[in-house]
Amino acid sequence: MAANSGILKGWAVTLVxxxxxxxxxxxxxxxxxxxxVPVLMFWLxxxxxxRQERRFRDLYGIVRQKSDEEIDFAMETPTDQxxxxxAFVDPVNSVFYGILLAxxxxxTYLLLNS
Numbered sequence: 001m002a003a004n005s006g007i008l009k010g011w012a013v014t015l016v017x018x019x020x021x022x023x024x025x026x027x028x029x030x031x032x033x034x035x036x037v038p039v040l041m042f043w044l045x046x047x048x049x050x051r052q053e054r055r056f057r058d059l060y061g062i063v064r065q066k067s068d069e070e071i072d073f074a075m076e077t078p079t080d081q082x083x084x085x086x087a088f089v090d091p092v093n094s095v096f097y098g099i100l101l102a103x104x105x106x107x108t109y110l111l112l113n114s
Contacts, residue, residue: 004049009096012042016104024111032111035104043097044088051087055079 015038023032055077063071087093 002053005046005092008042008046008049012039012097012100015042016100020107020111030112032108035108036101039097039101039104043093043101046093046097047084047088047090050090050093051083052077054083054087 016035019035019038020032023035059075059077
């Protein structure tokens with residue numbers, strides 16, 4: 001699951017760059033505003049995978065402390081509602097997608113007001 005984070009970040013940058021390239025060439029530059037949508041969607045997806053990874057690490061921590069007789073091989077991960085928000089505002093995700101969102105906002109403003 002850790003590899004998904006890098007892949008999602010790469011796709012986010014690629015898709016935003018493609019949208020800007022298409023918006024810069026077309027006569028209607030208002031299409032550039034659409035670039036905000038993939039940034040938010042990839043941010044949410046990245047947070048989901050980070051939360052899943054943390055839940056499975058927690059499950060592993062629970063199982064490794066049990067004796068062989070106590071292990072039931074259930075793959076039900078512990079649930080924590082605050083973990084979802086914690087994954088969304090994780091420093092790595094917040095900095096990367098925050099900067100990407102800021103760049104999209106600045107370039108959108110500059111292109112639409114030029």
